Amino acid sequence: MVTKSWTIRMGVLAALLLGLEGCAGYMPYSGPRASSVKDVASNKAMAGIQLVDVNYAVSRYIKNEIERPRLDLLKDFTNPDPLTYTVGPGDTLQVYLWEAPPAMLFTSTSQSMSKPSGSMMTAIPEQMVGSDGDIMMPFAGKIPCAGKTLNEIGAEIRKRLSHMAHDPQVVVRLVNNHAQSITVVGNVARSALVPMIPGGVNVLQAIAAAGGVNKPVNKVTLQLSRAGKVLQLPLEDVIRDPAENVSLRGGDILTALYQPLHVTVMGATKQTKEVDFQASGISLAQALASVGGLDGTQADAKAVFVFRFEKPSLLPHWPKPVQLAANGQVPTVFRFDFSNPATLFAAQTFPIQNHDLIYVASAPITDLQKFLGLIIQVVYPIQGLTTAGVVP
DSSP: OOOHHHHHHHHHHHHHHHTTTGGGGGSOOSSOOHHHHHOTTTOGGGTTOEEEEOOHHHHHHHHHHHHHHHHHHHHHHOOSOTTOOOOOTTOEEEEEEEEOSSOSSOTTSOBOTTGGGTOEEEEEEEEEOOTTSEEEETTTEEEEOTTOOHHHHHHHHHHHHTTTSSSEEEEEEEEEOOSSEEEEEESBSSOEEEEOOTTOOBHHHHHHHTTOBSSOGGGEEEEEEETTEEEEEEHHHHHHOGGGSOBOOTTOEEEEEEOOEEEEEEESBSOOEEEEEOTTOEEHHHHHHTTTSBOTTTEEEEEEEEEEEEOTTSOSSOSSOOOOOTTSSEEEEEEEOTTSTTHHHHHHHOEEOTTEEEEEEEOHHHHHHHHHHHHHHHHSOHHHHHHTTOOO
């Protein structure tokens, strides 16, 4: 005997089946479908958004374009002659003079360790380089020092005394350095003013002089500021690559920045979460692995997307005319087809940036599974499933 409730359920089922084709767009889902992202040409909601299909060549190009500005800046920040120290106002110098016998100018001085030869040594009292960049030298007058090396200052003094002293020899020593120093601030044990020394000071030496960093090394980015230019170096990279441990110059500002970097991963993955990554960077493959990879029962392997704002100069030819967002950048969606094995190489290369969003679309079959689930709930209510031996 057909019950009234059964008739009602059959009527609902018929209505669901009749609307199967048209109601797919009304099924619950966790994010945009692959088709809605793909159809950027006719989708008004995606006007101005660039959809870039990524293969290995494109991934390598983007990685190089992101790294190139830093590498170019690194060349600008390289000190071509780190062993050369130039004197400036505030430095304290001491001058030593040796006069060959018979001494003509400094006869009243005590003999030095060069006594066997009979030469005489005179130590001129320490003096600070003035704001005009000069020091005073007996019998030689004002000696310009600013911007000159210790050897150049000694040569100038010798030249001035050569017609008064007998074969004078001059040595200039840096006693205190106040003119050229490096400012180290940020996430270090103690902020410090690190003086430059003849022989140079590199990035790691300056950090060590400030007591080292007080945050995990892999989370620290070093920011080097010089003459209006700024270079950012992950501390891990500086430790690993001697080429990035550049020699500093007087006036440089070195800031240790604790910058937790994040990428959001959502959609048809094993987990949906915000992933922290190191200052040295992370690839798309590493980001997906950190959440357990794609969900094999739901993910559309052809529809893995990275959402990001990019600079207009990133690609020489964008897929369609570029429209800038309010921040002056290009809203961009990078698409990866993981059903193509070659794309795995692109995923290993593609660099993830801070605040990126990785989205994996659900496969179309998932919508059908959800729809069938609704049908089962209508046809077999909970009581029926229980009596049939099926425990929900």
